[in-house]
Amino acid sequence: MIKYLILFSIAILFINSLHLYGQDKARIAALETSLQNAKTDNARLQILGDLCWNYSFISFDKSLAYGQQELKLAQTMRNDTAVALAYSDIGIVYTRSNELNEALSWHQKSYALRTKLGLKDKAAASISNIAVIYKQQGNYDKALESMMDALKIYTDINDLPKKALVLNNIGLLYMKYNKQEEGKKYLLEALAIAKQLKLTALESTCYYSLGTYEYNRKNYPAALKLCLQSLDIKIKLNAQADIGIQQNTIGEIYEKQKKYPAALAWFQKSLKIREELKDQLGVASVYKNIATVYTGQGKYDDAERYLLKSISVFSKLNAKDYLQDAYLLLASNNEERKNDHSALVDYKRSIDIKDSIINRESLNKINELEIKYQTAQKEQRILLLSKQNQIQQLEINNQKLKVERRNTMMAVGIVVLLMVLAFGWLFYNSYKLKQEARLQVEIIRQQDIATQGIIAAEERERKRIAADLHDGVGQLFSAVRLNLSSLMDRIPFAKPEDKDLAERTVMMVDESCREVRTIAHQMMPNILLKTGLASAVKDFISKIDAEKLKVTLETSGLNERLDSNTEIVLYRVIQECVNNAIKHAAANRLDIQLDRNETEISVTVEDNGKGFDTSDKEKFEGIGLKNILTRLAYLKGSADFSSAPGKGTLVAIYVPLT
Incomplete structure (x- = not known):
């Protein structure tokens, strides 16, 4: 079982320090350099506290040494507030090394002094630390009472970070009472505050605490995911003590899944760190978990050796919670080896340690072991008297086994046949689906080719008509204009009205020439082929009378040319939208935006005209709007029409570029 007390110590240590959470080598080196250069006692006091905190994650001896220096300097300065903080820092060091009696003594000193000085929030931190130790010693009632007192103080003073940490610890303690869902509520509230305040270490x-919840529910994949997520953060923070704790927990998860090699690998990682930190309780905890793996592998002698080593340390440290689990595991080990008498003794020890709480389940287990022990003695006597009966029974069993083996082979044959049929059906169904998918892809490809051919043919026809208009009709109009001018020079006009009529006729011919040229250019503008979409649109709108319709154009991301097909289609679509605004909208303003990014090009055309009802399907039956949608479908694009009577029209066009 994952030990909830581990999480208590992680969280509460953070409460008690105003120092930054982090103990990387660079920071520690910088602090030690600053200590040598410190010019005032106040500066030295702050740095000593920071060093005590940072070293508490990686070196018990150095952390304790700096904590004692901090206390000595605070006493010399006669700064009671600093003395109380030094008491707390030293208590944290002992808590991290799992020397619980020493830790409790120092935190009680800190609490008494802070209460005397009226430091309400600091006293609450001391209460929280004391609660952690009570919990580790198995005194859950006092632990919960202390946590509730601390929670009330932090709620009153609106200290959200510390409130969240206490909520986390209360949730864990509720789960220790086997009230999993009540505990989860506290954990989720703590996590919400951590995310709100962006407190990485608390998150x-x-x-990790929610991983414990999932572990208790035997949802091991979810527990493993949460613990690995927490471990990743601890590694980034270089929190060695916490890394060792969580590696041990991950090993426990793998052990529950019977992935014994993986479990042993994680336990060995944890053991190395805890030995380096001189964490006796942590080392013993890993011993107990290694014994669990060996028990699962049936290596009962190896398991017993590790269990006895862990029990020795737990007894020395008075770690009842751990000791109870160790004796329970030792009882299970002896039970597997048919050593029922020893199993009964160890199980009774486990129950006695568990705060004298003897429940129905525990009594049933004790009775079961007693019955098994007595039954084993009787079976030895019966065994001597019933050998003949056993031999006969073995012969009968042998006959039954042959029959069962024959039936089993028949059943296996039937199962294999059914599996072959099932795989055959699955293969056929998969092949059929693949063929249908290929057919659908080919249909879409043919549709694209057809659409592309239609649009290409349309563009070729536009080019031909434009060339005919420019080179044929245009030239004829030019010749007519030249002949008319020559005729006017040769023929005298008897009346001024005749001359005026001739001049108007020449003007009409000039206007016709310009109109033909404009139509030809619109059908296939040379500027589109030469300089691209943006220039072509700008040239197109420059020919619109600004007094009747003011058009603005904004472009971005069009420094490079688009594919020629894309440019032609978008030019035609924009041309159609502008023509619709001129013909139908009665607008006096038109805004065009062209924007290109890495994945798409977007076009918006918006006018302030009379608009139309977009829910009226008849409005979309016209050739113009159909052409817009058809052209865009060729480019895998789309167009959205947003309009209402009297509110203008917005056409939003999107064309993917990849």
């Missing part, structure tokens, strides 16, 4: 602690 990691909450993930």
Whole structure:
């Protein structure tokens, strides 16, 4: 079982320090350099506290040494507030090394002094630390009472970070009472505050706590995911003590899944760190978990050796919670080896340690072991008297086994046949689906080719008509204009009205020439082929009378040319939208935006005209709008029409570029 007390210590240590959470080598080196250069006692006091905190994650001896220096300097300065903080820092060091009696003594000193000084919030931190130790010692009632007192103080003073940490610890303690869902509520509330305040270390602690919840529910994949998520944060923070704790927990998860090699690998990682930190309780905890793996592998002698080593340390440290689990595991080990008498003794020890709480389940287990022990003695006597009966029974069983083996072979044959039929059906169905998918892809490809051919043919026809208009009709109009001018020079006009009529006729011919040229250019503008979409649109709108319709154009991302087909289609679509605004909208303003990014090009055409009802399907039956949608479908694009009577029209066009 994952030990909830581990999470308590992680969280509460954070409460008690105003120092930054982090103990990387660069920071520690910088602090030690600053200590040598510090010019005032106040500066030295702050740095000593920071060093005590940072080293508490990686070196018990150095952390304790700096904590004692901090206390000595605070006493010399006669700064009671600093003395109380030094008491707390030293208590944290002992808590991290799992020397619980020493830790409790120092935190009680800190609490008494802070209460005397009226430091309400600091006293609450001391209460929280004391609660952690009570919990580790198995005194859950006092632990919960202390946590509730601390929670009330933090709620009153609206200290959200510390409130969240206490909520996390209360949730874990509720789960220790086997009230999983009540505990989860507290954990989720703590996690919400951590995310709101962006407290990375606290968020990691909450993930780990929720991993404990999932572990208790035997949802091991979810528990593993949450613990690995928390471990990743601890590694980034270089929190060695916490890394060792969580590696041990991950090993427990793998052990529950019977992935014994993986479990042993994680336990060995944890053991290395805890030995380096001189964490006796942590080392013993890993011993107990390694014994669990060996028990699962049937290596009962190896398991017993590790269990006895862990029990020795747990007894020395008075770690009842751990000791109870160790004796329970030792009882299970002896039970597997048919050593029922020893199993009964160890199980009774486990129950006695568990705060004298003897429930129905525990009594049933004790009775079961007693019955098994007595039954084993009787079976030895019966065994001597019933050998003949056993031999006969073995012969009968042998006959039954042959029959069962024959039936089993028949059943296996039937199952294999059914599996072959099932795989055959699955293969056929998969082949059929693949063929249908290929057919659908080919249909879409043919549709694209057809659409592309239609649009290409349309553009070729536009080019031909434009060339005919420019080179044929245009030239004829030019010749007519030349002949008329020559005729006017040769023929005298008897009346001024005749001359005026001739001049108007020449003007009409000139206007016709310009109109033909404009139509030809619109059908296939040379500027589109030469300089691209943006220039072509700008040239197109420059020919519109600004007094009747003011048109603005904004472009971005069009420094490079688009594919020629894309440019032609978009030019035609914009041309159609502008023509619709001129013909139908009665607008006096038109805004065009062209924007290109890495994945798409978007076009918006918006006018302030009379608009139309977009829910009226008849409005979309016209050739113009159909052409817009058809052309865009060729480019895998789309067009959205947003309009209402009297509110203008917005056409939004999107064309993917990839």
